[in-house]
Amino acid sequence: MVTALAVIRLRDLFAVIMLFGIYSLLSASLFVVLDAVDVAFTEASVGAGIATVFMLGTLALTKSREKIPAAHKQVLPLLAVLGTGAVLIYGTSDIPYYGDPSNPIHHHVAPRYLEGSATEIGVPNVVSAVLASYRGYDTLGETTVVFTAAIGVLVLIGGARRPHSEESPRSDPKQELMKQYSILRLITKLLLPLILLFALYVQFHGDFGPGGGFQAGVIFAAGFVLYALVYGLDQARQIMPPWLLRIGISLGVLIYAGVGVAGILLGGAFLDYGVLDPHDPMHGQHLGIFLVELGVGITVSAVMISIFYAFAGRGR
Amino acid sequence: MTEHLPALQVVIPLMAAPLCALLRPGRIAWMLAMTACTLCLLIAALLLERVLAEGVISYAMGNWPAPWGIEYRIDTVNAYMLLLVTMIGAVVMAFARPTLEQRAHLSKRKQPWFYTTYLLCLTGLLGMIITGDAFNVFVFLEISSLSSYVLISIGRDRRALTAAYQYLIMGTIGATFILIGIGFLYVMTGTLNMLDLAARLPAVADTRTVRAAFAFLTIGISLKLALFPLHLWLPNAYAYAPSAVTAFLAATATKVAIYVMLRFFFTIFGAQFSFETMGLDAILLPLALAGIFSASVVAIFQTNVKRMLAYSSVAQIGYMILGISLVSVTGLTATISHLFNHALMKGTLFMALGCVSYQIGAVRLDRLAGIGRTMPWTMGAFVIGGLSLIGVPLTAGFVSKWLLILGALERGWWPVALLVLLTSLLAVIYIWRVVEVAYFRPAPEDRKIGEAPLVLLIPTWTLALANLYFGLDTSLNAGVARLAAQSLLGVTQ
Amino acid sequence: MQILGLYNYWIFIVLMMCGFYVVISRGNLVKKLVGLNIFQTSVFILYISMGKIIGGTAPILTETATVYSNPVPHVLILTAIVVGIATTALGLALVVRINEAYGTIEEDEIHAQSEDEAL
CATH class of the missing domain: 1.20.120.1200 (NADH-ubiquinone/plastoquinone oxidoreductase chain 6, subunit NuoJ)
Incomplete structure (x- = not known):
């Protein structure tokens, strides 16, 4: 400290x-x-x-x-x-003293989550259960905050400052330098699939262990940032073009809110995952959390990469 | 579908926002945004009607009963606020498109994002009003704050950027203070639901932690609502933001912050704890009076008319806080009524200024010479808004000033009542400065400007006429406001 | 018990004061944002400390454990962290634009330039 x-x-x-x-x-x-x-x-x-x-x-x-x-x-x-x-x-x-189990904080609302999430939702990671279902609406708000930030950054510094007219095919000196570090490039190449795979694991394993859409999105984005740093922004842009990211930013929020609206259409309340599967509410909860986390993951990774592009693209 | 109206109230703008971001060109995105705003207004009207007829509406998000899930809880107070915010939201949205397209604050490609951000701001404000969960307030507060930083920074002047940055720093400090406050409350009670908090707080009210929570929440919310002397971010933010944004934020953002303050003081902590135990009125009253007085005086010396009105907003916030510090049904009615009336008058004034800046490209006082004759409709609306701001009878502004004076006299505080009258005279001075320049100074010979286009005048006049209408028919801004005040104080008639 | 029971909260207070001090006393716009982040992180520590139970384990249900820490603060802070990074990103974007408009990121230099404009 x-x-x-x-x-x-x-x-x-x-x-x-x-x-x-x-x-x-x-x-x-x-x-x-x-x-x-x-x-x-x-x-x-x-x-x-x-x-x-x-x-x-x-x-x-x-x-x-x-x-x-x-x-x-x-x-x-x-x-x-x-x-x-x-x-x-x-x-x-x-x-109340730190770590004392008799604190009021541990006795009113929280026990229901700890006891109920196994039977009501069937997800071992209670944090995921509370995040995506009990307090799922907060998480929708949180996704919207990230979305807002992305739109804000794009409004402020999105796109290049000057039009690309005088752009000649000269290459960035830094990039030239980077090309000489072949070990770095090789390691990046090796690491990248691992990072992306790890991101997917975190995304879909969030029900059981620590993790979830947000962390996965950030890791996924971090993998890309690494790639862009070593191989250059232009090459990264070819793999993950900005228009795709723009769709991704919106799509995630829409998936999340769409799941909520589906709850209404199927006769439940907004964000009521139980009705997604009329025969087995627990399965419905699983499905709901899965979709919602997916939405969070898409938005967050798209947002983080877009913001990185915006900062990196501004400099030239 | 009607039982889902509370959820749809927030979800419609929330879902329209990302859709807007995908649509091209700007005009189509605007149409979608306008539809969403209108739908919101309709829903708000339906909700208010239902609340008045049937009482409190509760809606459990995800079908998890409170306090485990997040609850939406609508009573008279927030139904009234929803109507106010959606009304301003829809009118200003109609106003925003021409100003945005003409001045090219943004490249064509980025225009849809303006509507997206605007809708997000609306989502955040509505979410803050409607929710019954303390932490949820924080989340939606941040949606509305982040989007308003962006909206302000779009202004043409480069000072808009620094104003937005300053607001971002102050706003985030405020939000973090609120977060600390909520955390302290949570550790003492173990719940985040507002009603549940209210039920469990009295048992632990006599602890230092709860008192500290109270202090942090008060300071945090005061930062957001620009209570004197924490108002420093406001004048620049309002002065340099685009006109439509200023009109929207001035009419809604600080109002919602005041609503949140009412919620925390009256619903969660309870009037008895807030005012008798903590002696909050003893702090609020001098701050309110100092704010009214100093901001009105500063307003008189401004040369940028937008900045002048921004200082006037700080003064008007003082009136609302004054109403709270009276801690009586009449005082609180005055506050709630003034929330509504002030939104109407400031909306009118800033939109009229938006028309002016649309035509002549500036709002400096000396550039306004003679426009009373060249732009009669615009300045007509400005004068109506100005009269309402002063509190002339037959305008909406009179209703709340009258209630405020009544409230002060009820408590026997005649110096306060006198001061309210005196500061209204200050408002006469600064409004008169504009009117004098606009009507009695000759226009420069070489200037050829006509009236603002109809697309701008219609929204402006809608609000201007509302100022007059609600000055005569006070069933909403005084009648419902009184019901709301009674429900906050827990008085049954 | 007194000292031990409140130790975590004191760490939080010291950190919070550091961050807050950087925010309001420094004139450099980037440094202010760093301060803001420290300020927010300290609040996260406050929340997480509230949820801890001594002898408890992470709130992932298993066969062996019986006492779990309180999951609710964790959820709230996940949300708050996300809000924090969103604010930071937006603030930094503003700083970049301010630097383009004024050529500096020091508050008093910007202030001086704005004064000139007003005259």
Whole structure:
């Protein structure tokens, strides 16, 4: 946790971002210690992976040194922070003790999920069950947030700044350099199928172990980002063209909401998966969670790759 | 299908948004978006009718009973808010297309994405209003916030970008504070459902954790609703966003934040805890008064008319908070009524300004010289909106000002009532500055501009006439508002 | 018990203060976003700490385990992480555009340029 303090002091933004990646990885391991494997998985792939890549992408387009802030401006923020901290210490001094099983948080709503998800939904990973079914509506909202961000980034920095008219077939010097690292290229080639396969495993195994649509989407995107970094943006664009991504961004949200509407049409409530299979509600739940996670996976991976393209394509 | 109306209210714009993103060209996407907005308005009207006739509607998402699943819970207060937001949403959507196409804020290819973002913003706002789950509020809050950052950044001026960035930072701090607050509540009660929270909180109300939760929620929501002195993001955001976006956000976004505040203070914590135990009214009252006064004064000295109206919004938010701090049925009725009336007047004013900027490309005060004669309809709507803002009798603005003064007198706080009157005079000054320039200064000789096109005037005048209509027929903005206030305070008539 | 029982929450508070301080005191737009992320991550730790039961295991139902940690905070935080990355991506996109428009990502330099425009 010293890394957070170091972030304050350092002025080199490149180092700040690297430290932030380390910090994310550390908090991910803290989450594992606290039994939150799904969360740890996500934090590691998002914080240490995708967020760092985006931030570096931004730095490449801007500057990497921070100016020294004027000293007189620091008093008020410091007071505000200390004030907030004081309220927090005040608030937590009465909070139920960490890890105590008799806390109210463990006794009201949560037990139903732990006991019920085996019989009502039939999915061993309770986090997946709560995420996709009991609180599935939150997850639809979450998918929409990601969708919003993608549209926002595309509106802001989508497409090249200048039209491609003066584009000559000259190649990027960096790309030329990359071509010399044949080992790197080979390893990427070997790793890529593994990463994508792992993403699919995470996608479809989310019911049983940690994982699910979101993590899978991010991993899938990370595989592509790696490919684009080593082989160049243009080649990545040929494999995964932007128009396909645009459809993917929308499609995932539509699948998710469509499953919800199907629930209504089949006589249940919105997002009621039980009615998807009239004979066996449990199977319906399975099917619903499967489809919904698929929607999340499609949207998230398409969004992450699109955002990466937007940042990477802006620089030229 | 009628029992699914609560879900459809949010799902229709939510599904229309990704569809819009796929459609080309912009005009077709606009048609879809407009259809979605109109449908939403219809659903909201039906819902309000049903709530008034039958009482509270509850809808269980995924058929999981609350508190395990997420519940939609519609009572008078949020049915009223739904109607307000969908109404503004539909009118401004009609207004948005010509302004977007003319000024080319966006390349043709990106125009459908504007409608997508707009629909997402609407989805987020509606979702926040309708839900009965505290965490769900946070999720939809973020949908509406993210999309409004994008909408603001589309503005032509490069300062729109910094305004959006500043709003993003402030908004995210606010949202994270709300998240901390919800977390503290959850750890003490083990539930996230609002009604369930309300039922379980009194048992643990006397702990420091719940008090800290209260503090964090108050600060977080205050950031979102731009309560003085946390309003710093608002003037720039409103001034540099495209006109249609300003009209939409000014009329809805802060209103929804105030609604969320009402929900947390009255429904979840309960009026007794919020005001008697925490003494919230003692904090809100001075802030509200200081906000009204200082923002009105600052508004007088602005040269950018949009910025002037933005400061006026900060002042108007002060009136609403003042109504809350009275903690009486009349005060609360004034707040809820002013939510509606202020949306009408600010919608009219910003749309009239949108017409002006459509024709002359600027909203600086000195550029407005003489347009009262060249653009009589536009400025006519502006004057109606302005009169309503001041609170002249026979306009909607009068209704809420009147209720507010009544509420203050009820509590015996005549200095407060006097201050409300005094600050209305400040509003007279800044509105008069615009009217004076527009009607009594000669237009520059070389300028040839005519009236704004009909496609812009019709939505503008729809809201302008609504200002007059709701000044006369107060069954909705005072009658229903009173019912809503009673239900929040738990008073039965 | 007092110290041990609240230790996790104190870590959260220290981190939260660090992140919050970076957000409101620094003028560099990218660094503000990094601060915002630290601020948010600290809140995630708060939530996850709430859900932990000592002696419990991850909430994936198996034959052997009987005590599971509370899954609800995990779900909420999954959502919050996603919201966080979405906000970050959008913020960074804004920074790129600001840099194109002003040629700098320092708040006071941008401010100075805007002042000139206003005059």
